[in-house]
Amino acid sequence: MDYPFLRCTHAERMQRELFLHKLLPLAKRIDANYIVLPFVDISRIQTETDKDIVVDILTTAAPIAERFGVELHLETDLGPQDFAELLARIPHPFIKANYDSGNSSGLGYIATEEFTAYGSRIGSIHIKDRRSKFAGGIATMPLGQGSADLPSVFACMKQINYTRPITLQVARGVDGDEVNWIREQLAFIKQYWQ
Numbered sequence: 001m002d003y004p005f006l007r008c009t010h011a012e013r014m015q016r017e018l019f020l021h022k023l024l025p026l027a028k029r030i031d032a033n034y035i036v037l038p039f040v041d042i043s044r045i046q047t048e049t050d051k052d053i054v055v056d057i058l059t060t061a062a063p064i065a066e067r068f069g070v071e072l073h074l075e076t077d078l079g080p081q082d083f084a085e086l087l088a089r090i091p092h093p094f095i096k097a098n099y100d101s102g103n104s105s106g107l108g109y110i111a112t113e114e115f116t117a118y119g120s121r122i123g124s125i126h127i128k129d130r131r132s133k134f135a136g137g138i139a140t141m142p143l144g145q146g147s148a149d150l151p152s153v154f155a156c157m158k159q160i161n162y163t164r165p166i167t168l169q170v171a172r173g174v175d176g177d178e179v180n181w182i183r184e185q186l187a188f189i190k191q192y193w194q
Contacts, residue, residue, distance in 0.1 A: 004043035005057055006050050013053075020061055021162045027070045032070035034123055042079055055089045062092035073098040073123045077107055080117035080192070087121045096123025102140060102169065104149035106130035115156035122162065127153070128169040128188065140171045143188045154192035166193070 005016055020035075027035055058072060065072050072136050075098040076083055087097060099122050104114060115122070129146030131139055141163060144149065168189070173181030 001038045001043045002040050004039075006039075006043060006045065006053060015055075017060065018056055019059075019141060021064050024061075024064050024068045024070050028068040031068060032149050034073050034096070035073050036073045036124060038137070039074055039076045040103065045094065051086055051089075054086065055166045058090045058095050059092070060096050062090065063092040070094075071123050075100060077101070077103060079107075083114075084117040084121075086179050088120055096120045097122075097188070099149045100126040100128065100131040100169070101126030101150060101153045102126070102146065105146065106132055108132055111149055111152045111156050115160060119122075119156065119160040124164060125157065125162065126165045126169045127166050135184065140169070143185050144174075150190055157193070172184045 003012075005013055005017055008016070018112075020037075023035065032127070039054065057144055058074075061072060071094045073096045074083075074087075076086070078086060083097065087095070097118050099114065101111070103126075104111065127143070129141045129143050129148040130152065131141055132147035140146075166189075168182075168185060170182075170185045173184075
């Protein structure tokens, strides 16, 4: 995120694209199946020109990704329809969406609307909980204590037959008690996902 493809010089963008192209064979060598490209925070997609740049970058990178068998997953803060429309402009099977339950709920998005709009393109999922920006901030919270409708998220995952791994991006617990903390967070998840 600190070296965005957007709002940088042309030379910086070319250098960053080349780095991505070189990263794909390295990802393959360590058996990584995908790379998540964060288009959030300072890297967020803000304008139609930004969308055009993202389409151009990924249209160029997609055949390289396919050659090495490493998917590229876009993490964005676009609304459901905007994200679906962006993905439709890059129909390559190695370009997928990353769904983040905390980011989405923090922005006030509804999981069922997001999964309806682009669920068939979801390649990876981050599970976290956040307080909505409408409820005083977007701080990451322990699972079940923020605005994420996790029962709905997991129901949507089942509906699209999502069988890939999920990544827990949960709030940090007490230093030194990480093992117990992650056990608690996993127990919370297991009530929805086996």
